Amino acid sequence: MPRKPVPEPSADSRPHWEGLAAGRLLLQRCGACGRVRHYPRPLCDSCHSFAVDWVEASGEAAVHSWTVAHHPFHPAFRPDLPYTLVTADLPEGVRLLAQLRGAGPEALRIGLPLRIGFEENGEGLTLPVFRLRD
Template sequence: MRTMQTAIPAKPAPEPTTDSRPYWEGLARGTLLLQRCAECGRMRHYPRPLCDACHSFAADWIEASGRASVHSWTVAHHPYHPAFRGELPYTVVTADLPEGVRIVAQLRDAQADRLWIGAPLRIGFEDNGEGMVLPVLVTAGGSNK
């Protein structure tokens, strides 16, 4: 009996918009940029056109410190998309940034058993193989830049 092997599809890629383009350009330079409301100063992440606090469309960008701490995590044992099946299991972390926002990204340099709530992390940067840089999380002593 022969088994058919199916080709692994490409990973889904983010599609930058007018509102998120500075974010993606910053990642390409190895910098995490965060959007800040130019009216009330509220930080927001992921970039979007409207401030959820004062409803202003005015925004500017600030460079994040690059530091983070674990808020929560999950270990994926089943891929949400077939392109990720070769990476199983992988850890996805929700991290608090000192700027007052959270980011969700894959943990790259450790297993989930090395995590705890509040564990220090750093933002890393990883080319997705399609010419786009994505944020990842690494332990405070790790390296991924």
């Protein structure tokens, strides 16, 4: 079985990955206009500034959409099938895509409150996951 592909942190994304490893979801915020952005990237799409700082997400989210994966995009993901991928709105104004844990897709509805958790993926990488909020 091949290994799962893993991202290689860049200078722009390294704080994001280090935050996940520490159990914190860090989001980029433009140092010029204050707009929060996710995924990490070097340039603000609002004001085009390269200035950046990092803010910790609240850990809350709400379902925006979801899909159930039945076919792997890479053979290493075959043992995980099927799994539910959720796109969620964060109160910080960005969306996050992550797998759902602890519930099936039948529990989901648009706007359902979620909380962000963290899981080691077995490849030396910590990833965010979603769980239903208690």
